[in-house]
Structure formats: structure tokens, C-alpha cells
Amino acid sequence: MPTTNFIKESLESISLETLNGTNFNRNDFARKIINYPAMMVPSVQESIIKNLISSLPKNASMIDPFMGASSTLVTSMKYGINVSGQDINPLSILISQVKTNIYTDNIIEQFNALLASVSRSWSIMPEVQFKNIDKWFKKDVQIELSQISRAIKRSDDLFFRKFCWVTLAEVIRLTSNDRTSTFKMHVRPIDEINRRAQSPLHYFEKIGKRSINDLLNLKSVLTEKKLIKNDSYTREIEVKWGDSKKGLVTERNHNLLVTSPPYGDNHTTVTYGQFSYLPLQWIPENDIDNTIDFDYLSVIQSIDSNSLGGKKATNYSEIEEKLFSKSKTLKSFFNKLTKDEKIKAKKVVVFLNDLDITIDNSLNKLTNEAYLVWTVGNRNVNNREVQNDKILRELMDSKGVNHVTDLKRDILAKRMPEKNNFSSTMNKEKILIFKMG
């Protein structure tokens, strides 16, 4: 097994061009199947996993406690690793189930048959009803989405339906009255809505066909590497719904953790929940996962409030004391703030406390020799930079986890919000690599 020093040197020799993902292919790893916020660039993760693989045991297993669109799982599958992912957002679960599933060529005929059946539809009955539906969808768009939705429900193949729901989710993102330029829900101006003529069926066909192609390409890469037998991945796949701060649902211990956590509470950074709210209105919960235990559609903010740092703490002073003792960077950030600024910055402490708990939950599921790869970025609060990278390093240090190295990258190909609450170093990300034991 290579020494940690050898691993450190080989990681540090990865070129900046590779880390920046300058030449990455947007269709690679079925990335375009849906435009989930802040997706990682697979080629960046791949360069790191490739360097770590020689130090992992034969039947190695990886976990991502903030799975998002499962880029880390799919990348790890290319290396024959058992993969596990968890996320609190039901849409992330659905996307990940589809991306890690191995579809047969039969999906092409199934999809064509479904398109034909939608084009024969005549019913104008709405398939879903929710508060303000007319604000978010034009009537003609609602009718076509309903026709597609009914056709999907008629299929008795659950994984085909899951594929169609993910496709529909991307169609909804493009055809609703919600602006695509932000992750927060913002309705377009009325004259713009009136001018737009969008056909959901047209998008559904185009996106569905492209996604099938991408998924089958991914399958052929895995087949070439002899990782597919009888149309399934030869190793284990776990895609679990769950709140990582409450615990990791995985049934295994893992030799590798690769993740990119949120940069702060969703409300003031990336609103993954708001991004998912409209698509999830159209997708039956039973077709996603029957272990989801909260009403994620009760209000627009429901998923974001249940995500890391989304709730107010009742024992705030205790949390503050605990975290300041672990991170001197966080403590000195706070000490520089005025009384009013401190109130606003409380959410940083609450978020980092949730992160700290999630780290403990993750460490419980790792083997003694495991490697951890964390991609983090910094954010602003009160126009001051919260140095998530330094803080994470100090938190890990307080738990006796060894730092191996840091790699820096420019964010060129990641879909992030342009302004609000992000620091000037926001266009940079750090990849921190640690080792247990």
C-alpha cells in the first residue's frame, strides 16, 4: 500500500487545468440529465479518486453524505467502488436513483411509446393542484405537463417512471414561470410570461432522448471496465433519503468519503429546496422513496429549513462555546463583529454546528484508514468572509483526523448563484483531503 506521503505528492501533482475542469465534457456522467445546483465537475473528482484508489482495499466503499446530483457516486462507480449517498432533498434521491441505475436499451422503445401515447392525449384535466399553481404555470403548460404525467403513471416499470420524472423535472424548470437565472423562486414579469410559448412535450422529447443517450454511454463505459453483469453494476449501490445531521443510514463502513457540503444555510446561500419545489409538486412521493418522513411540500421553504443550518438553535450559547473551542478562526471572525452583526452571523454558528455533527456521524461510518475528500468554498456574512476551509480543517483537527493536503481550484463550470452572500474568493474552491488514523 502506498504511504500517505506518496499519496500527498501524487495529489499535489494534479494539474490546475484538471482541477479547474477546463476541458470537461458537459454530457459526461449524464451530468446534463438535470441542472441541479452546484453540481461537482466529475473530471475533478475523478482525478482525485484515481490517485487514492491504490491506497484503498479491493472491495472498497465510498460515501457522500451530501449527495446532490450524485456526481461523486457515479465517478466512483467508474473505479469499481461500492457507493453510498444520502441527501435530505427528495429530488436529489430521485436523480441519484436514475443516474446510478443501469438501464437496458429497452428504455428507448419505452420512451418512444410513451411519447406516442402523450401525443394521442386529448384530456385537458389538470393532474395536480397546489396553491398558486396558476402563478407558476400557464394553463397550456399545465395541460401538457398533465398529459405527460398521466402517461408516465400508466407505466408499470418503476425505474422507467423514475427516469421520466427526472426528465419532467428538468422540463418543469424550463417551462414554468419561475426564472431560471436564480435558484430562489422568482416569478417572471407578466409580459414576459405572455410572450413565452413553451411546449413541455417538445422539451420532454428532446431532454429525454439526450438523457437516454448519456445514461447508455455511461453504461458502456462501465461495461468496458467489466463492471456490468446481467445489466447491473457488479458492486453495491445505496441511495438513501435522510438528514445527515441526524445520522447516516448506510448499512456499511466506508474507506472513502467524497463530498461537497453546502457553504452555509440554504436560505442565504443555495436554495436547493426552492429549486426543487415546483418539480416535486408533479412527482408522486411513492415513486421517489417511502422513507421520507417530512412534509416537504407544506411550504416553499420546507426542504431548506430542514437542511443544514436551516433552523434556529434553542441552546445557542452552548453551541457557540463548543464551536469556538474547536475553531479559533470562527472565534476570531466573531470577535471582530459588532453586536448587531453578531446577531446576523448566528446562522453561521448554527450551520457549522450542524456540519460538525454531520462530520461526527460520518466518522462513525468510516474505517480506520479511510480518506476524506471535502470540496468547500467560502461565503460572506456582513461583508466579511467566513473561511469555511480553515474552519473545516480545525474541526477535523479537533477530532484527531489527519490533514493530508489542500488543492485549490477556480470555479469555472459549476452552476452557482452570481451574487448574494458569496465572498470575492467565491470563485475559488478548496479540496481538503484528510486521513483517519
Ligand SMILES: C[S@@+](CC[C@H](N)C(=O)[O-])C[C@H]1O[C@@H](n2cnc3c(N)ncnc32)[C@H](O)[C@@H]1O
Ligand atoms: C453542494 S450540494 C452537493 C453537490 C453534489 N456533490 C453534486 O455534485 O451534485 C449539497 C447537498 O447537500 C444537501 N443537504 C443539505 N443539508 C443536508 C442534510 N442535513 N442532510 C443531507 N443532505 C443535506 C443538499 O440538499 C444538497 O443536495
